[in-house]
Amino acid sequence: MDFGIQGRVALVSGAGGGLGRAIALALAAEGAKVAVCGRTQNTLDETVALINAQGGSARAWTLDLTRQDAFDAVLADIRAALGPVAILVNNSGGPQPSGAAGVAPELWNAQFSAMVGSLILLTDKVLPDMRAAGWGRIITSTSSGIVAPIANLGISNTLRLALAGWSKTLAAEVARDGITVNVMVPGRIATRRVGQLDAARAAREDLSVEQIAAKSAATIPAGRYGKPEEYGAVAAFLASRQASYMTGGVIRVDGGMIPAL
Numbered sequence: 526m527d528f529g530i531q532g533r534v535a536l537v538s539g540a541g542g543g544l545g546r547a548i549a550l551a552l553a554a555e556g557a558k559v560a561v562c563g564r565t566q567n568t569l570d571e572t573v574a575l576i577n578a579q580g581g582s583a584r585a586w587t588l589d590l591t592r593q594d595a596f597d598a599v600l601a602d603i604r605a606a607l608g609p610v611a612i613l614v615n616n617s618g619g620p621q622p623s624g625a626a627g628v629a630p631e632l633w634n635a636q637f638s639a640m641v642g643s644l645i646l647l648t649d650k651v652l653p654d655m656r657a658a659g660w661g662r663i664i665t666s667t668s669s670g671i672v673a674p675i676a677n678l679g680i681s682n683t684l685r686l687a688l689a690g691w692s693k694t695l696a697a698e699v700a701r702d703g704i705t706v707n708v709m710v711p712g713r714i715a716t717r718r719v720g721q722l723d724a725a726r727a728a729r730e731d732l733s734v735e736q737i738a739a740k741s742a743a744t745i746p747a748g749r750y751g752k753p754e755e756y757g758a759v760a761a762f763l764a765s766r767q768a769s770y771m772t773g774g775v776i777r778v779d780g781g782m783i784p785a786l
Contacts, residue, residue, distance in 0.1 A: 541569045561586070677729075714756050
């Protein structure tokens, strides 16, 4: 199946590893020109090398979501090198585990700026080119905590849910411009982030990481953790021309894990 994104420019934030890297690889495999963005140059270079090895096209730009004053320069450089962004993948790292009560106001504010405000601003800055082209895809990767809150991830549950409300509202505003806006929700995908969360839970429960992973897998109807490339494949479809009537949605890639409807 031809997804119809050959030559389109895709910006993927947080693409130095994990889900962001998997999405960048999937989009490049469909012929998109990928702007691989993130904070750490060497991991971005690794993603570019993987894309080049599969015959794709990618370049790396250092983009720290906490440095919003740098967005204009990075986006101008991407536009000059590759063209206007047609596919935006909003993907940010998650905060450290915490409860919902007793979190310092300064931490709430800092995490909101990094996890929510930065992605909204980045989207606002690429929307004019999408509107001018009459075509665009905005995909925001969040967490299963927006559907069923996860214990000890109070900050993540709260702030990623804000992104879902923003995305749904934006979808209605830009649908007539040929732009779709969707949220992706990962279940237990085998990434370093999930490994860190398993390790934190193992320490709390005085179990091994392997025991925690086995307990988690037992709660998933598919019986296993997902593969990053399975998540990337769904993102690539959402970016496709075939997905032009899918907007304002929350798409789960969870092996049936999330218990809520």
